[in-house]
Structure formats: C-alpha cells, structure tokens
Amino acid sequence: MKKSKLYISLSLVAITGLLLVAADHIDSPGVSNTGNDITDVYAFQGADTNNLVFVVNSQGLLTPGTTGAATFKENVLTEINIDNNGDNVEDLVIQAIRRGNKMHFFGPVAPGTPGTSSTIKTSNAAGSVEISQYGSPAITSTSGGMKFFAGPRDDPFFFDLGQYQAILGGTASGFNNPGTDTFAGTNVLSTVIEVPKSLLGTSSSINVWAETKEKQ
Amino acid sequence: MKINAIKFLTLSILAATSFVSCNNDDTVVAEEQTDFSGTYVQKDQMARPAINTVFIASGAPKDAFNTTTPSAMGANYQGTFQSRLLALNPGYTTNALGQTAAQFTGLLATDVLGVSKTGTTTFFDGTNVLTGRALADDVIDVELLLIFGGPTGGSNPNLTSDHVNANDKPFLTSFPYLAAAW
Numbered sequence: 001m002k003k004s005k006l007y008i009s010l011s012l013v014a015i016t017g018l019l020l021v022a023a024d025h026i027d028s029p030g031v032s033n034t035g036n037d038i039t040d041v042y043a044f045q046g047a048d049t050n051n052l053v054f055v056v057n058s059q060g061l062l063t064p065g066t067t068g069a070a071t072f073k074e075n076v077l078t079e080i081n082i083d084n085n086g087d088n089v090e091d092l093v094i095q096a097i098r099r100g101n102k103m104h105f106f107g108p109v110a111p112g113t114p115g116t117s118s119t120i121k122t123s124n125a126a127g128s129v130e131i132s133q134y135g136s137p138a139i140t141s142t143s144g145g146m147k148f149f150a151g152p153r154d155d156p157f158f159f160d161l162g163q164y165q166a167i168l169g170g171t172a173s174g175f176n177n178p179g180t181d182t183f184a185g186t187n188v189l190s191t192v193i194e195v196p197k198s199l200l201g202t203s204s205s206i207n208v209w210a211e212t213k214e215k216q
Numbered sequence: 217m218k219i220n221a222i223k224f225l226t227l228s229i230l231a232a233t234s235f236v237s238c239n240n241d242d243t244v245v246a247e248e249q250t251d252f253s254g255t256y257v258q259k260d261q262m263a264r265p266a267i268n269t270v271f272i273a274s275g276a277p278k279d280a281f282n283t284t285t286p287s288a289m290g291a292n293y294q295g296t297f298q299s300r301l302l303a304l305n306p307g308y309t310t311n312a313l314g315q316t317a318a319q320f321t322g323l324l325a326t327d328v329l330g331v332s333k334t335g336t337t338t339f340f341d342g343t344n345v346l347t348g349r350a351l352a353d354d355v356i357d358v359e360l361l362l363i364f365g366g367p368t369g370g371s372n373p374n375l376t377s378d379h380v381n382a383n384d385k386p387f388l389t390s391f392p393y394l395a396a397a398w
Contacts, residue, residue: 036259043329044337044350047390052331055351055394064398077256081286088286088328099250116258116283138392149392154385156351156394157265160378167375174374184384185398192392197333205347207328209263209286213256 035059035073036212039188040157043208046194051145054080054094054195056210057188060155067152067187068134072098075215078191079118082108082208084201090114092200095121096150096191103150103191104128108199118213147194155188258283263329265339265355270304271297271324290326297321304363305372311362312369313345320362351387351394356380 039060046053059070077097081090092108109124127143132151140149160179166172260282272281298321330346337348340358357377364375385395
C-alpha cells in the first residue's frame with residue numbers, strides 16, 4: 001500500500017519534471033543536461049590530517065546502464081572557490097577541466113578577477129590524472145603533495161527524496177521508518193582533489209563553494 | 217596578449233604537425249596541442265547540500281541564484297529564504313541552534329561551506345557545527361531538524377528525520393574515499 005503510493009508519487013514526480021529536492025541533483029533549466037549540473041560538494045580532512053579533500057560531483061542519478069556513457073565535458077570548467085578571510089569572495093581557486101582522456105588541475109592560486117567569469121590559470125598547473133573508466137579500478141595521481149581523481153563513483157548522497165516529495169505534495173504527513181534511499185544504486189561523475197592545508201593560506205577556517213563555468 | 221596567444225597556438229599547431237610528420241609519439245603531440253584558452257562563464261554553483269533546491273523556486277530564479285556571487289547572496293536572497301522557511305514550517309520560532317527565522321535564513325542564504333583547517337570537519341556531529349561536510353554526514357537530517365524541530369529539536373517528530381541514515385555503500389579509508397560505482 002505504502003510502497004505503491006511511493007511508486008506512484010515517484011513516477012508523477014519524474015513525469016512532471018519536478019525531481020528537484022536532492023542535494024541539488026537535478027538543477028534548473030540553465031544547467032540540466034549540459035554537464036554543468038553540480039549535485040554535491042564535500043570538504044573534509046584527509047586520512048593525512050595535514051590535508052583537506054574537496055569532492056565535486058556532477059551528473060546525478062546515473063544508473064549502472066547509463067554510467068559508462070557519461071563523460072566530463074571539455075567545455076565545462078569545474079572551480080573550487082576558497083575564501084580565507086571571511087568576506088565570501090574567493091581568494092584562491094582550484095580548477096579542473098578535461099582534455100582528451102585526462103583531467104587537468106590548476107592552483108590553488110589567486111583567481112585574478114574573482115566572480116562569475118574565469119580564465120584557466122595555465123601558469124599554475126598542479127597536475128593531471130587519467131579519467132577512470134566505468135567498471136575499472138580507480139586511477140589516481142599525485143603531484144606536488146596534491147592527489148587527483150576523476151571518474152564515475154557511487155553517489156555518496158542519501159535521502160528519502162520520494163517521501164519528502166510526498167510530504168510536500170500533501171499525500172503524506174511524515175517520513176517512514178525506515179526510509180527509502182532514493183539514491184541507492186546510482187552513480188555520479190566525481191572529481192576528487194586532496195590538498196595540503198598549507199597551500200590554502202594561514203586562516204584557521206575557510207569558506208568553500210564549487211562552480212561550473214562554460215567556455216564562451 | 218591575445219595576439220601572443222594566437223601566435224603560441226599557431227606555433228603549437230605547426231609544431232604538432234611537424235611532429236606528426238616525423239614521429240608517432242602521440243603523447244608529445246597531445247601535450248603540444250592542449251588548449252586551455254578562452255573565457256569560462258558561470259552556470260552552476262553549490263556549497264551546502266540541498267539549500268538552493270529547497271529555498272529557491274525552480275526555473276529562472278534558480279538560474280539567477282546559481283550565478284549570484286556568494287558575497288551578494290545574503291542581501292539578495294535572505295528574504296526569499298525566510299518566506300520559504302515559514303511556508304515549510306508556519307510554526308517556526310527558533311531552531312536547535314537558537315536562531316530566529318531571520319538569523320537562520322541569513323546564514324543559509326549565503327551558500328558557502330565553512331571548513332575547519334584545524335580539527336574535525338563535519339556538517340554536524342553533535343558537537344561541531346558547520347566545520348565541513350564529510351561523506352557520511354547525515355546532512356538531510358540536520359537540515360530537517362533545524363527547519364522543523366523547533367528550539368528543542370523535539371517538534372514535528374515525523375518531519376525531523378527521513379530515517380535514511382547512511383550511504384548504500386561503505387566509503388574508503390583512503391583516496392579517493394568515495395565508493396566504486398554500481
């Protein structure tokens with residue numbers, strides 16, 4: 001009974017294109033299906049506590065059947081923005097962009113001009129890594145104390161999105177216990193960068209956000 | 217500057233062409249041809265999980281939010297966020313952090329993720345608040361609790377957890393940390 005209700009609600013959601021409330025998993029018309037859509041951003045201390053790890057995921061809700069064909073776009077620049085003086089303006093950026101079968105990384109470096117328009121900081125190349133293929137082991141690389149990965153991974157996000165939509169839609173009054181992880185069994189395209197904290201300025205904390213920017 | 221870039225590109229192409237004609241080393245050719253020129257303009261941005269999807273209407277408003285620099289978000293979006301919060305929870309007074317609707321949405325509207333460089337990095341672990349976002353953090357429960365849970369966290373108990381408390385695959389203890397794809 002409950003299950004069929006959830007399925008009905010989920011298919012309605014899919015049909016009407018209202019699959020919105022993930023951690024940003026399906027975004028607005030301006031970024032959907034362009035390779036620009038960021039699903040999640042993570043920032044945490046590495047296994048080596050001298051380092052921070054940044055994860056930017058994109059192209060959410062890939063099934064095992066669609067993951068192999070999903071690719072990073074060469075016209076989409078992923079940029080991790082770092083504010084280290086508390087004014088919410090980026091003081092440093094780390095950039096990632098695909099060329100051929102590799103993801104290339106630049107920074108951390110001052111952006112020049114902060115804001116919504118960027119050029120690639122080619123004088124500050126940090127390294128590159130071969131993009132991992134679906135079904136093959138993860139390929140990583142290390143350069144200058146930084147580590148790099150790019151390729152498909154399990155989506156680390158978990159949420160009973162279906163029930164949340166049912167609540168918003170007025171067909172349920174609360175969550176189920178246990179809930180159903182809408183993102184179980186789905187993949188994303190991940191870019192993972194581990195950086196020595198010493199490269200991120202001297203502040204005790206930073207503000208972080210990720211951007212995708214498209215070549216004009 | 218531009219002319220220099222064009223010259224460089226031309227040289228690279230010439231160099232690449234001559235390499236092709238006399239040797240088969242593909243990697244050398246690829247390196248020579250790698251072109252990172254041009255201007256890249258913002259399409260999407262994100263920091264805290266689910267924030268803009270919960271608080272910003274889909275369509276044109278979301279495209280606008282996605283290209284607003286964080287330093288301008290507070291002034292432009294706090295009011296929108298507060299209206300949305302009170303629509304989701306008309307009974308909102310304060311949350312478990314003691315924040316009024318204006319204070320809570322003032323924090324949320326500037327969508328950046330605070331990250332500690334000196335200690336535990338977590339969205340919320342019972343002690344530390346907004347010092348990062350780790351893979352295993354149950355961020356949705358934190359947000360539901362702050363939106364619906366009232367000053368004690370005990371209000372609306374059927375809305376303060378989705379009862380999905382962990383990922384469907386274990387994470388790795390070393391780089392790249394995320395689990396292999398399904």
